[in-house]
Amino acid sequence: MQAVKITEHGDTDVIEYGEYPDPEVGRDEVLVDVKAGALNHLDVWVRRGLPTLSLEMPHVPGSDAAGVVEEVGPDVSRFEPGDRVAVTAGVSCGECEFCRDGDPTLCVNFHLLGEHVTGVHSEYAAVPEDNLIPVPDGVDWVTAGASSLVFQTAWRMLIDRADLEAGESVLVLGASGGVGHAALQIADYAGAEVYATGSTEEKLEYAREHGADHVVNYEERNFADWIREETDKRGVDVVVDYIGAGTWRDSIKSMAKNGRLVTCGGTAGGNPETDIPRIFWNQLHIIGSTMGSPGQVDDVMELVWDGTFEPAIREVLPMSETARAHEIIEGREGFGKVVVRPDSEL
Numbered sequence: 001m002q003a004v005k006i007t008e009h010g011d012t013d014v015i016e017y018g019e020y021p022d023p024e025v026g027r028d029e030v031l032v033d034v035k036a037g038a039l040n041h042l043d044v045w046v047r048r049g050l051p052t053l054s055l056e057m058p059h060v061p062g063s064d065a066a067g068v069v070e071e072v073g074p075d076v077s078r079f080e081p082g083d084r085v086a087v088t089a090g091v092s093c094g095e096c097e098f099c100r101d102g103d104p105t106l107c108v109n110f111h112l113l114g115e116h117v118t119g120v121h122s123e124y125a126a127v128p129e130d131n132l133i134p135v136p137d138g139v140d141w142v143t144a145g146a147s148s149l150v151f152q153t154a155w156r157m158l159i160d161r162a163d164l165e166a167g168e169s170v171l172v173l174g175a176s177g178g179v180g181h182a183a184l185q186i187a188d189y190a191g192a193e194v195y196a197t198g199s200t201e202e203k204l205e206y207a208r209e210h211g212a213d214h215v216v217n218y219e220e221r222n223f224a225d226w227i228r229e230e231t232d233k234r235g236v237d238v239v240v241d242y243i244g245a246g247t248w249r250d251s252i253k254s255m256a257k258n259g260r261l262v263t264c265g266g267t268a269g270g271n272p273e274t275d276i277p278r279i280f281w282n283q284l285h286i287i288g289s290t291m292g293s294p295g296q297v298d299d300v301m302e303l304v305w306d307g308t309f310e311p312a313i314r315e316v317l318p319m320s321e322t323a324r325a326h327e328i329i330e331g332r333e334g335f336g337k338v339v340v341r342p343d344s345e346l
Contacts, residue, residue: 002342003122004322005058009049012323017343020060023118023126027075030132032085032125035345036145036316037065038337039325040178041267046115047326053116062121062340063089063114066135066144076129084135086144086301087120087127088152089113090291105156105290112291121319123342133297136305146311146337147304152292153264154182155300157240158190161289162262166191168237171227171254173247175212176203176312176335179264183240184211185309186300195236197223203335206312224250235259245269252278260285312336318343 003020025031043061046053066086069079079085089112092104099107113119113131120127135144157179158164170187174180175196187194188211196212198204204215216226227236235256241247244266251261252275261284266272279286292300303309314334317325318341325338 001123002319002344003060004062004319004340005060006047007058009047012047012326014047015323015326016058017320017322020058020122023122023124025071025073025126026128027073028129029073029126030069030076030079030085030129031071032065032067032087032120032127032132033070034065034067034120034123034125034342035141036067036339036341037062037087037121038146038149038178038311038339039322039329040064040149041265041329042112042115042149044326044329060119060122061114062119063087063112064145064147064149065120065125066141067125070124073129078129079132084137084139084144085132086135086148087113087125088131088133088148088291088297089115091117091128091131103293105293110290121322121340123344130294133301139305141341142313142316142339143304143311146313146339147309148297148301149291150178150182150311150337151186151300151304151309152297153289154179154186154240156292156296157262157264157289158183158186158238160292160296161287162238162260164190164192164238167193169193169195169231169256170238170240171195171197171223171236171251172212172240173197173223173243173251174267175207175215177242177267178337179242180240181206181210181312181336182309187211187240189303189308192238195227195230198335199332206335210310210312222250223247224253227254231256238262242266243268245272248272249275252284255282255284257282258284260287262287262289264289314338316341318346
C-alpha cells in the first residue's frame with residue numbers, strides 16, 4: 001500500500017509518500033480503507049522530534065482519519081465490513097487503577113495513534129476496535145476525517161475539565177486553529193460569552209460567525225489589556241490556551257478571581273514563564289487536559305454528525321503533498337483543518 005512516512009526527525013524534507021507494508025490485522029483490530037485524514041499540530045511535533053519520543057523509522061504519522069471497514073479481527077464485535085468509521089486516537093491499557101476508575105485518558109500508559117505508535121495516514125490502517133466510532137450515512141469523508149481529535153479535546157477541556165456553565169465568560173486563544181475553532185463553537189453552544197483572538201481580519205470574521213461575541217487582533221493589541229478593558233478589569237472565567245510560552249503570562253493576567261485556565265498543549269513552547277503571585281492571590285486554577293473519554297467522544301461527535309459543530313477546512317490535499325500540509329500549519333495559513341486523502345481517492 002501507499003503511506004505517508006517520516007524517515008527521520010527534521011524539516012519537511014523527511015516526509016515521503018510511497019510503498020509501505022500492508023498492515024496485519026490483530027484479533028481486536030479493524031482494517032480501515034482510509035478515505036480522508038486530517039493533520040494536527042501534533043504531526044508537526046512528531047516530525048520535528050520530541051525529547052521523550054523514540055520511534056521506529058520509517059514512521060507513519062496521523063491521528064485523525066475516517067473510512068470504510070475492510071476486514072475485522074476475530075474478537076471484534078462492534079463493526080463489520082462495509083461500516084463507515086472514524087478514528088479516535090487515544091489508547092489506554094484498560095488495566096491500571098486510573099482506567100479502572102473509569103477515565104482511560106488518565107491511564108499511566110496512555111498514548112496516541114500517530115505519535116507513539118503507527119498512525120493512520122495511509123491507504124489502509126489496522127486500528128483497535130476501541131479506537132473507532134461509527135460515522136452516519138450522509139456525513140462526508142472530509143468532515144468525518146477532520147473532526148475527532150480537536151472536537152473531543154476541546155469538549156473535554158471546556159465541558160469536563162473547566163466545568164463551563166452558561167453565562168460564564170471564555171477567552172479562546174488562537175480561535176482559528178484546530179482546537180481553537182472547536183473550542184469557539186463549544187463555548188458558544190454552552191451559553192458562554194465568548195472572547196477570541198486572531199491575527200487577521202479574515203480569521204476574526206470567522207470567529208464572529210462561529211460564536212465569538214468579542215474579537216481582537218493580537219498582532220495589533222495586547223489581548224490581556226483588551227480583556228481587562230472589555231470586562232471592566234474583572235477578567236474572564238475561563239481561558240483556553242494551547243499556545244504556551246508566548247501567551248501564558250497574559251492568559252493568567254486575563255483571568256477573573258477564581259478563574260480557570262485549561263490547556264492541552266504548547267504549540268509555541270512548553271515551558272513558559274508564569275506568574276505565581278497572581279495565581280495564588282487570585283486563587284486561580286491551572287488545568288491540564290488531553291483527549292476525551294469514550295462517553296465524551298460520543299457526546300461531542302453526535303453534535304458534529306448532526307451539523308451543530310462544523311470543522312473548518314483550510315485545504316484538502318493528496319497524501320503525496322503532506323509536506324505542503326505541514327507548511328500550511330507551521331505558517332499559520334488560513335484557519336481550521338488541513339485534510340489529506342490517499343492519492344488513489346482523488
